[in-house]
Amino acid sequence: MYSEKVMDHFMNPRNVGEIENPDGVGEEGNPTCGDVMRISIKVEGDRIVDAKFKTFGCGAAIAVSSMITEMVKGKTLDEALSISKQNIADELGGLPAQKLHCSVLGSDALRMAIEDYRSRQKK
Amino acid sequence: MSTHYFDHVATTPLREEALEAMLPYLKEDFGNPLSQYEAGARAKAAIEEAREKVASLIGVRPSGIIFTASGAESNNFAIRGAALARQDKGTHIVVSKVEHHSILNPARFLEKSGFVVSYLPVDEHGLVDPEVLRKSITDETVLVSIIHASPEVGTIEPIKELAAVAKERGVLFHTDAVASAGNIMVDVGELGVDLMSLSAHQFGGPKGAAALYVKEGMRIVPLIYGGIQESGRRAGTENVPAIVGMGRAAELAASEVADNAKRLTKMRDRLIEGILKVPNVHLTGHRTKRLPGHASFVVEFIEGEAMLLMLAAKGIYVASGSACSSKALKASPVLLSMGVSASLAQGSVVFTMGGESTDEDVDYAIEEFPKVITRLREISPYAGGWGGQEESG
Numbered sequence: 180m181y182s183e184k185v186m187d188h189f190m191n192p193r194n195v196g197e198i199e200n201p202d203g204v205g206e207e208g209n210p211t212c213g214d215v216m217r218i219s220i221k222v223e224g225d226r227i228v229d230a231k232f233k234t235f236g237c238g239a240a241i242a243v244s245s246m247i248t249e250m251v252k253g254k255t256l257d258e259a260l261s262i263s264k265q266n267i268a269d270e271l272g273g274l275p276a277q278k279l280h281c282s283v284l285g286s287d288a289l290r291m292a293i294e295d296y297r298s299r300q301k302k
Numbered sequence: 303m304s305t306h307y308f309d310h311v312a313t314t315p316l317r318e319e320a321l322e323a324m325l326p327y328l329k330e331d332f333g334n335p336l337s338q339y340e341a342g343a344r345a346k347a348a349i350e351e352a353r354e355k356v357a358s359l360i361g362v363r364p365s366g367i368i369f370t371a372s373g374a375e376s377n378n379f380a381i382r383g384a385a386l387a388r389q390d391k392g393t394h395i396v397v398s399k400v401e402h403h404s405i406l407n408p409a410r411f412l413e414k415s416g417f418v419v420s421y422l423p424v425d426e427h428g429l430v431d432p433e434v435l436r437k438s439i440t441d442e443t444v445l446v447s448i449i450h451a452s453p454e455v456g457t458i459e460p461i462k463e464l465a466a467v468a469k470e471r472g473v474l475f476h477t478d479a480v481a482s483a484g485n486i487m488v489d490v491g492e493l494g495v496d497l498m499s500l501s502a503h504q505f506g507g508p509k510g511a512a513a514l515y516v517k518e519g520m521r522i523v524p525l526i527y528g529g530i531q532e533s534g535r536r537a538g539t540e541n542v543p544a545i546v547g548m549g550r551a552a553e554l555a556a557s558e559v560a561d562n563a564k565r566l567t568k569m570r571d572r573l574i575e576g577i578l579k580v581p582n583v584h585l586t587g588h589r590t591k592r593l594p595g596h597a598s599f600v601v602e603f604i605e606g607e608a609m610l611l612m613l614a615a616k617g618i619y620v621a622s623g624s625a626c627s628s629k630a631l632k633a634s635p636v637l638l639s640m641g642v643s644a645s646l647a648q649g650s651v652v653f654t655m656g657g658e659s660t661d662e663d664v665d666y667a668i669e670e671f672p673k674v675i676t677r678l679r680e681i682s683p684y685a686g687g688w689g690g691q692e693e694s695g
């Protein structure tokens with residue numbers, strides 16, 4: 180049912196955990212099935228230098244978390260914000276139609292982490 | 303990698319003996335049972351022999367058995383066929399909240415055509431209370447349908463008591479015995495039911511063959527109109543090989559069910575004990591009033607589909623009733639109606655064993671399951687607790 184890439188990121192997820200003293204944290208719940216993804220980021224200058232996740236969700240949700248935290252490392256905040264659910268799904272070699280919402284969870288949690296970082300900066 | 307099949311509730315492997323019995327009817331004995339010459343007569347005789355075997359599995363006369371193509375068809379047939387045949391007597395039917403979709407959806411169809419349907423609640427073990435059934439029956443009630451054993455939580459309903467309540471009021475009683483027939487002793491006379499659904503692939507027979515038992519002399523409106531097959535109650539050229547396979551599997555099940563149930567109950571209890579050693583894991587369904595090979599749980603802080611995939615990677619095949627593993631992405635209505643919260647229902651995992659399951663399968667599952675849980679909890683944001691999230695479900 181899942182691509183090899185999805186299975187790899189599900190079975191061997193990268194970046195599991197929580198960053199100590201993170202610069203931004205985003206947590207997003209999935210209204211469809213009630214699952215939750217939490218992403219924490221470390222920012223230097225304008226770039227994300229580290230990202231970690233914790234996810235309560237299906238295989239696709241875990242693979243998406245792993246993939247998105249890989250994708251954002253080294254990216255500027257604006258570049259990271261431009262990552263769409265489709266980009267994540269593509270990187271994973273595709274997701275089954277009814278699992279696309281799990282990748283929305285990923286891009287939303289990331290966006291919230293970046294917003295959290297920006298609002299902290301303003302203070 | 304060795305494989306350990308714990309999903310007998312999805313389907314069971316075809317018995318070798320059933321396959322052997324089927325082969326001639328897939329090859330040289332391809333005749334249509336309606337044909338007037340030798341080949342037709344042979345096919346017809348094979349079906350009638352299968353009918354006797356299926357009838358004797360549930361303790362009825364062969365004339366009460368109507369062959370269908372699936373458990374879902376049998377359930378649809380029972381609900382629609384029995385209700386529509388009696389609609390001049392009343393338009394109220396009663397089902398439970400823990401029925402299979404193939405009961406609930408035809409019940410909804412009847413609602414749209416003017417019937418009133420009562421959905422009986424269950425207790426935390428998934429049991430229907432006969433007193434609650436008694437109160438739900440009105441002068442308009444024409445049919446009650448309660449599942450015999452739940453494929454999702456394994457609970458065996460008190461069908462004898464429930465059917466007796468319906469009988470007192472002169473109301474027909476159907477039970478969906480798809481998960482139970484062939485796996486525990488099922489005797490129509492003892493249970494006192496008027497209609498019963500059963501399916502071959504739940505007890506070592508092939509897919510594509512199932513049956514509905516209908517009490518002698520009872521009128522039922524067909525689902526499929528056409529020729530005179532099955533005494534005009536179910537038209538369509540019979541799936542002869544599958545029916546023959548069902549007959550052979552029924553024969554084997556009838557002779558083995560007592561021993562199998564005993565052996566599987568022991569294995570099940572050992573599996574339950576082993577799995578419950580993992581902290582924050584709870585059994586779903588009743589502890590003892592449950593199918594012999596059935597062990598179902600909810601695991602806190604993690605999701606069922608992820609569990610299923612990770613167990614499958616270890617060669618352990620299980621089912622889950624989690625929202626994420628369902629096509630509709632909805633929490634299991636069965637678990638919700640038992641009072642399980644939506645978050646907890648996400649951690650549903652169902653192990654079901656059958657005739658070919660071994661003690662080694664159980665050992666392996668008990669050894670590997672905790673590792674999968676630990677791994678997934680490392681990934682979960684709730685590993686330290688729900689933090690108030692659970693109540694929101």
Ligand code: FES
Pocket residue numbers: 209212213214235236237238239240278280281625626627631
């Ligand atoms: S997180 Fe529920 S379907 Fe993916």
